[in-house]
Amino acid sequence: MQLSLLDVASPEDGPRTRVDELRRQLEHHNRLYYVLDTPAITDAEYDALFRELQRLEEQYPDLVTPDSPTQRVGGAALEKFTPVTHRLPLLSLENATNAEEIREFDLRVKKVLGLPQDEAISYICEPKMDGLAVELVYEDGLLTVASTRGDGVTGEDVTENIRTIRSLPLRLSGESVPGLLEVRGEVFLSLDAFQKINAEKEENGEAPFANPRNAAAGSLRQLDPRITARRPLSLYCYAPGVAEGADFLSQQEFFAALAGWGLPVNPLVRPAVGIEAAVAYYDEMQQQRESLPYEIDGTVIKVDSFALQGELGEKSRSPRWAVACKFPPRQAVTVLEDILLSVGRTGVITPVAQLRPVEISGVTVSRATLHNWDEIALKDIRIGDTVVVERAGDVIPAVVRVLPEKRTGAEQVAFPPEKCPECGSAATRIADEVAVRCMGLACPPQIRESIAHFASRNAMDIDGLGDKFVEQLLSLGLVQSVADLYYLTRDDFMRFERMGDKLASNLLGAIEASKQRELGRLIFALGIRHVGERTAKALAQAFGSLENLEKATFEELVSIRDIGATVAQSIRSFFDNQANIDVIQRMLAAGVTPTEEKKKVGGRFSGKSFVFTGALTRFTRDEARQMVEDEGGNAVGSVSRKTSYVVAGEDAGSKLNKARELGVTVLTEDEFITLLEPAD
DNA sequence: TAGCCTCGAGTTCA
């Protein structure tokens, strides 16, 4: 395996042979250096080989290939990152924070699989790198696309930056390279690299990065890959995406295949038979944590067998076959100086802790949400207390507990407000609810936040209209409700502070553009209580137009999946309020025309709703719902006059009776299947 | 009626 500088082809053998040879050697030494950590040549020798290759490629441009080591650093900077939609979404993991929760995970796995509790499942354990998830796509062995995780469905194209990672092969080596291979991995910075980068930053008088993860994120998001190339990022691969022409039956086989192709895998990955071995691994990694050359924030336990993984399946955002075992987050002690009150869009008054600024894992924290007064009472948090603070998931600060031994007696107990701190209206706690609400209709922050919500990215997406401008619109009296946005003129905007022609045009353009948004966005934008993004979309699909939704009866609303009495009532009262109708009318009059929601294809069941009841034998409830939705229908939970069909399995009970009472058509499972078959 | 599972709403810092 050892390659020496002497027993290789000489330049006289022809440039092509030499170029191939140099590439082979450079990749080989890259791997020895970065992956196996056993360099065989000095840096100077490596540089000599690299420069020779560069010279040859300059001389013979025809010989340049995209997987050449010289091509790791691309040319010019990008304008922006292009979005990439992942073929399979990148899910997140459920968390466990201690051994007990890890054991609960194991019990859940066995319960779902129907295995006895004393069965020892084969798991794979890995350190959980504190970095950024990416997805790499190799087509016919060649790295073609690398993208960030993004929201799990769509990420950003960071191929040029990923190519600068020296431990990553641009072309897969070894036998039986698959036609298409997607690999998920974690990009991170070693502590050494992190310190080096920060030293450089400080020399240049720039602010240092708070921690290695931020530094890695900053480096990966560089538009100029030449800058990224100077930040020695690393990467470990850990999970497959789509793989065509490769079949691994287990996580272990997958890791072995990765190693065979030259992809970097964390050497600390280890199998564990039975959950106790996995718990031991977790404990062991926690011991080793401080001596590792990179940061980890826990371990990951996965069911080894892909067959079992498939059987366990996924919930909406996380698989049931893996768990992230988090180490206790880094904590800090500080003083809680005050409890501030923040009023949200819905009037909920949330207590926020004002803290004496304290540094936690590189970031200075001065505020932390306290959620509600039950929480404050439960933890017995008082103003003036010395408290332990941590950053949950290393992001959002949270007050964990107080240190009562530090009390002086001067601490003050905080009570829920009786009046809204912003508008002075009565603040009440509705029965059975934890939240305290401001009941004022004209409460300024509520109005400001609801208009900002209307304009926000996932609602009407009025680019540039944030809190700041909404505030000014309100204080200048230019806007009372969201409808007024559509009557603003250029002159109105020019009254703003620091407003130029350009900015005014942009805002007007953004408002104009928002007139045509999908119906679901508009419904979401209205800010009806209990109607978030998902529900709004469901309503848009079910009713097709704002007018239909306005007229919808409580019964009709309840017959929609995931809408129960509470949500239906909330929607009804929103539209029963004349003020709301006026705002909507004024908006429509200004030319707001919601666009059609993308209808599902087929649609033979469109407008039809199905209720499944009793024990189904030919399909599960989920499958049944899927089949109905695929044909454009709704599968709902309860029978009403609006229900088109009730499909009754064995031992159907009250729903079947109700269907008969109301005269709704009742189908057997077989009849339902017949209905599904194409009409012709 | 309990126990999932999802959704909604509020939140931090750079």
Next chain:
DNA sequence: CTCGAGGCTA
């Protein structure tokens, strides 16, 4: 990210 709450299923 977290908590609370609504809806659905067993």
